[in-house]
Structure formats: structure tokens, C-alpha cells
Amino acid sequence: MNPVKTKRDGAILEVTLDRPKANAIDLATSRVMGEVFRDFRDDPELRVAILTGGGEKFFCPGWDLKAAADGDAVDGDYGVGGFGGLQELRDMNKPVIAAVNGIACGGGLELMISADIIISADHASFALPEIRSGTIADAASVKLPKRIPYHVAMELLLTGRWFDAEEAKHWGLVNEIVPGDQLMDRAWEMARLLASGPPLVYASIKEVVRESEDAKFRDIMNQIQRRQLATIDTLYGSEDNLEGARAFAEKRDPVWKGK
Structure with missing residues (x-):
């Protein structure tokens, strides 16, 4: 079994x-x-x-x-x-x-x-x-x-x-x-x-939380701002990142594609 x-x-x-x-x-x-x-x-x-x-x-x-x-x-x-x-x-x-x-x-x-x-x-x-x-x-x-x-x-x-x-x-x-x-x-x-939520954002949240467990606040923020975390780099260059802003501006629900 x-x-x-x-x-x-x-x-x-x-x-x-x-x-x-x-x-x-x-x-x-x-x-x-x-x-x-x-x-x-x-x-x-x-x-x-x-x-x-x-x-x-x-x-x-x-x-x-x-x-x-x-x-x-x-x-x-x-x-x-x-x-x-x-x-x-x-x-x-x-x-x-x-x-x-x-x-x-x-x-x-x-x-x-x-x-x-x-x-x-x-x-x-x-x-x-x-x-x-x-x-x-x-x-x-x-x-x-x-x-x-x-x-x-x-x-x-x-x-x-x-x-x-x-x-x-x-x-x-x-x-x-x-x-x-x-x-x-x-x-x-x-x-x-x-x-129904944004998978690329979820991935970024999980990586940031995981990496920040043993990191100083300023160090992890620098990594985020410089796109040194893989999920952050993917998110900031993604269609979903643009979709979120567009959906807000157009007053509609976003359609997340995970890319």
C-alpha cells in the first residue's frame, strides 16, 4: 500500500x-x-x-x-x-x-x-x-x-x-x-x-523570509534592492509585476500567469 x-x-x-x-x-x-x-x-x-x-x-x-x-x-x-x-x-x-x-x-x-x-x-x-x-x-x-x-x-x-x-x-x-x-x-x-494569488510574489516572500532568518535587515534589503535574490530578480522583470500595476490602474482583478 x-x-x-x-x-x-x-x-x-x-x-x-x-x-x-x-x-x-x-x-x-x-x-x-x-x-x-x-x-x-x-x-x-x-x-x-x-x-x-x-x-x-x-x-x-x-x-x-x-x-x-x-x-x-x-x-x-x-x-x-x-x-x-x-x-x-x-x-x-x-x-x-x-x-x-x-x-x-x-x-x-x-x-x-x-x-x-x-x-x-x-x-x-x-x-x-x-x-x-x-x-x-x-x-x-x-x-x-x-x-x-x-x-x-x-x-x-x-x-x-x-x-x-x-x-x-x-x-x-x-x-x-x-x-x-x-x-x-x-x-x-x-x-x-x-x-488565485500571484505565484511569483509568493516565491519572493518565501525566499526573503528564509534568507532573512540569519541576515541583518540592511543586508537583506540591499540584496532585494539590487535584485540579488533569484526570485526577486524574476519578479521584478516579470509580466505579472506589470500586470499588477495595470490591473490596479484599470480597476480590475489581475490575471496572474506566473511569468
Whole structure:
């Protein structure tokens, strides 16, 4: 059975991690996910992806410990995008929505926060329990203190405690909470909104945000103004950049071509 299911509708790709019983990720599944997200990144017809889990109980609990016991090495080949195919994928300049349908813990939470927009079912729950297994939630240790208040992130990392969707939203870890039976409808609604927007601008936003994480404000602004970032150079010389101005002047909706 294929552990990763995809559904394509126009410019939107839905990716479902469906690996019963809990949607845990082993090396083989991670490599498949990397191929799926790489192909999404490189397909000019696709503009937005939705990532969710199969069933109603688990989004993803992270690393498959049973597979590890059978020989999967924790430092093995996760594939082109690193663990889960997304969090280390280079030049991912398209929006990704995480539709969290249930438990997201450990590497599953790390995968979730690799998305750009996170919509949570009201019954979802979260944790970073690696501390209890004598290991480190490595990606979360890098990312989480930059996403939510430092002391909250450190508490979650150091205790491994569980928290619910309301607390996740309180700290800004998820964008919104919806009833479980409305989750995918809301994710698709958001995806359609993004798919109707300017893809070259989205690409520029994602690159600027990514490059500015470790850059000084003036340095990144200089790079933008000198068109030293690839997506900025493409945007400023594009038909879409002119289309935006023309549509505004003509008081009409713009038609984005992605070129």
C-alpha cells in the first residue's frame, strides 16, 4: 500500500500521509514524501500544497520506532527533503498548508511547522516527547524558539508535555482551529485563495523570509534592492509585476500567469 496519497485539482496538490496505524514515518516513506514535494516544487502548473494525515486520530507521530527496531537507522537516508520530505527541501518557494487532523508529536510536529499556514482540527493535540526517549527534537530545537516565545518553547522541549489546539493557537503555533469534519473544506478554501494569488510574489516572500532568518535587515534589503535574490530578480522583470500595476490602474482583478 502506498503510504503517501496525492490528489490534484487544478493548481492545488493534496498530500495525505496514510500509513496505518499512526502515520509514523520510516525511511522509505520519508523518501517518497521528498519525491512528492520535490515534484510539487518543480511543477509550474502547481501553486499550493495541502499536507494532512489519513484518518481522524493521527496527523503524524514522527519517527517510526518499530521500523527503527527492525533496522532503520535514525541517521539514515531520509531522501531529498530530509525527514518527511519537506523541512529540508531547498528552494521550496510555494505555499504549503498543514491540515492537522489529529495528534502531531515529535517529528510530526516538526513536519507541521515546516508548513506556511497551519489549520488544526479542534481535537488535535501536540507534544515533543523526545526528551522522554533520551534524544533531542533537533529540528524543533532550531525552529520552535523562533516561532513562539522562547520560554514557552523551552518548556515544551524540556518537559515533553502535551498541549491542545487551543494552547497551540494561543502561542501562535497554528493559525486557526476548526471542527474536525470541517478541516479539509477549510484547508481547500485557503488553498484556493492562495492559488488565485500571484505565484511569483509568493516565491519572493518565501525566499526573503528564509534568507532573512540569519541576515541583518540592511543586508537583506540591499540584496532585494539590487535584485540579488533569484526570485526577486524574476519578479521584478516579470509580466505579472506589470500586470499588477495595470490591473490596479484599470480597476480590475489581475490575471496572474506566473511569468
